[in-house]
Amino acid sequence: MKKTRRAAATGLTLLVTAAALAGCGEAPEETGASGSGEAANSDFKPCIVSDAGGFDDKSFNQLGFEGATRAAEEQGVELTAVESNSGNDYGPNMESLVAEGCTTIVSVGFALAAATKEAATANPEIDFVLIDDAADGGDDGATFDGQPDVENIKPLLYNTAEAAFLAGYLAADTSETGKVGTYGGEPFPTVTIFMDGFRQGVEYYNEQKGADVQVVGWDGENGSFTGGFEANPAATETARQIINQDVDVILPVGGPIYQGALTAIADAGRDVALIGTDADLFETDPNTQEVVLTSILKNMSDSTYQAVTASAEGEIDFAPYVGTLEDGGVDIAPLHNYEDQVSDTVMAELDEIRAGIIDGSITVESYLQQ
Numbered sequence: 001m002k003k004t005r006r007a008a009a010t011g012l013t014l015l016v017t018a019a020a021l022a023g024c025g026e027a028p029e030e031t032g033a034s035g036s037g038e039a040a041n042s043d044f045k046p047c048i049v050s051d052a053g054g055f056d057d058k059s060f061n062q063l064g065f066e067g068a069t070r071a072a073e074e075q076g077v078e079l080t081a082v083e084s085n086s087g088n089d090y091g092p093n094m095e096s097l098v099a100e101g102c103t104t105i106v107s108v109g110f111a112l113a114a115a116t117k118e119a120a121t122a123n124p125e126i127d128f129v130l131i132d133d134a135a136d137g138g139d140d141g142a143t144f145d146g147q148p149d150v151e152n153i154k155p156l157l158y159n160t161a162e163a164a165f166l167a168g169y170l171a172a173d174t175s176e177t178g179k180v181g182t183y184g185g186e187p188f189p190t191v192t193i194f195m196d197g198f199r200q201g202v203e204y205y206n207e208q209k210g211a212d213v214q215v216v217g218w219d220g221e222n223g224s225f226t227g228g229f230e231a232n233p234a235a236t237e238t239a240r241q242i243i244n245q246d247v248d249v250i251l252p253v254g255g256p257i258y259q260g261a262l263t264a265i266a267d268a269g270r271d272v273a274l275i276g277t278d279a280d281l282f283e284t285d286p287n288t289q290e291v292v293l294t295s296i297l298k299n300m301s302d303s304t305y306q307a308v309t310a311s312a313e314g315e316i317d318f319a320p321y322v323g324t325l326e327d328g329g330v331d332i333a334p335l336h337n338y339e340d341q342v343s344d345t346v347m348a349e350l351d352e353i354r355a356g357i358i359d360g361s362i363t364v365e366s367y368l369q370q
Contacts, residue, residue, distance in 0.1 A: 040076030044312045047080040047102035049093045051109035053229060053255045054083045058284040059277065060255050060300070064108040064131050067304030075312045090115040098123055104311040106304060107131065110190050120150040127311040128153045131300060132190045134320060148318065154307050155320040158298040160277075161197030161366035162357050163330040164251075166350055167275050167296050168201020170332070171249040172213040173346050174273060174293060181216040181247035183224040183238045185254025189367045194253040194277055194296060195223060200364055204353070216245045226257055235260025243268050249293065251275040258288070265291055273338070280333035295333040299323055322368055326358045 048068045055065040065081060072079035080100060082093045094115045097105050105126060107116040110133035117135055120128045134155050135148035148155055171180045182198055184191040195218040202215050217224040224242060226234040235252070239261040242250060250265070250272060252258040258276060265272045274281070274288060276295030281288040303321055310316040323329015335342055356362035 041312055042077070043103070044075050044077055045080070045100070045102050046072045046075070046077065046104045046106070046308055046312070047082070047097045047100065048106040048108065049090070049097060049112065050081075050083045051090075051111045051229075052084050052086050053109075054085075055081060057255050058281070059258075059279050060132075060298075061108045062284065063279055063298065063300035064106060064304050067301040067306075068106050068308050070301070071305045071308035071312065074309065084112075087111060091118070094119045098126065102126065104129065104308055106308065109133070110188060116153060117150050120153050124152050126152065127316050129156060129304065129307045129311070130154065131156045131304065132158070148320065151318060154311075154316055154318050156300070156303050156307060156323075157320055157368060158300070158323040158330050159193070159364075159366055159368045160296055160298060160330050161193050161200070161364050161368075162325045163296045163332050164194045164197025165201035165204070165357065165362075165364045166332050166353060167251065167294055168198040168203075168215075169205045169353060170201075170294060170342070170346065170350065171198070171251070171273075171275060172202045172205035172211065173209075174338075174342065175213055175249050177246045177248045178212065179214045179216055179245060179247045180249040180251075181224075181242035181245070182251040182253065183217045183226065183242055183257075184252075185226055185229040185257050187223070187225055191253050192218070192223075193366050193368070194251065196220065196366060197296075197364055198251055198275075204362070208349075216247050217242050226254070226260070229254045229257060231256040231259035233260075236263045239264035240267065243272055247272070249273045249275065251277070251296075253277050262287060262291070276333070282333065282336045289337060292336065293338050294335055297331045297333055299329050299331070303329060324358075325354055 046068055050061040053061050055061045069079050084090055084093055090112050098119055106129040108131050113133040113135060116128055116130050130153050135153045182195045184195060199215050199218055199220060202213050206213055224238050226238050235257040243264050250261050252261045261274055273293040274291045275293055278298050280295045281292050303323060353362060357364055
């Protein structure tokens with residue numbers, strides 16, 4: 001039912017840009033196993049539980065794992081990590097970590113919201129860090145009033161609509177067919193927030209350029225979804241249906257489902273660019289390097305690190321963290337192999353749009369707005 005591993009060190013690459021790190025503040029002084037010579041924080045036992053994607057998903061779970069691992073290393077302790085194989089594992093895995101005496105438990109993903117709230121209510125002495133759910137009324141991130149239901153849960157949220165807006169603008173300019181597309185795993189707010197921002201970015205491009213680039217797969221209310229978050233035939237077929245509508249830039253939202261798009265792109269017989277989510281797919285999955293235009297980043301590694309470190313030092317603030325372009329919590333990745341194909345003019349326009357989103361002169365709507 002579950003696989004447990006302890007990580008004193010990890011070979012996974014930290015996938016946050018220098019700008020994102022700077023936006024989230026300086027790291028605390030290193031301790032314990034990091035080499036400072038100080039004693040380990042023996043009272044601190046950090047733990048993490050994945051959703052069904054597992055810690056090697058090259059995306060969402062991996063980033064949370066990296067951040068928690070880094071925090072544990074600096075405290076001179078081991079991270080206890082439990083992977084979930086399905087939704088049936090969430091409750092039992094959470095119970096197992098509580099039984100092990102964990103002092104801080106990181107839950108990766110809104111799918112774990114119900115199990116996290118139940119465990120937090122029953123164990124007020126434990127600090128819980130919940131990634132991608134507000135813990136304030138729904139189990140799919142659907143509501144956000146700025147205050148979690150349970151006082152010992154620290155929500156980590158990311159206004160990816162802002163970064164997706166940039167990606168949508170870039171996609172619209174890159175497209176030669178005048179059609180770009182997106183699809184998701186399931187229509188949860190943490191998924192559609194990417195699709196909303198992407199659509200708004202394309203619409204802004206059309207307004208600014210007098211263009212008519214169309215978005216296939218999401219109209220703001222209805223769209224294309226695979227029904228889950230697995231890299232399965234449904235993900236491939238959904239991507240293929242979108243690409244067959246003359247789409248030449250595609251944004252899959254939902255962890256491993258991007259792999260279905262890779263297969264559909266390979267079968268298309270023409271150039272189709274891919275936009276990744278969460279992590280920089282160019283860095284995490286070499287199979288994407290020939291087709292990935294950019295990725296919409298969540299700086300989950302650093303924000304998880306910050307939250308776990310604050311818990312270790314007895315300084316955790318349970319107010320929700322919402323990552324934005326301004327604080328480096330979200331961004332788009334470098335263009336890598338596409339850099340020479342995007343003009344300096346467009347890059348300058350993206351810089352202006354970024355500044356406009358940050359200063360409020362350009363409005364990006366999302367469910368995380370209060």
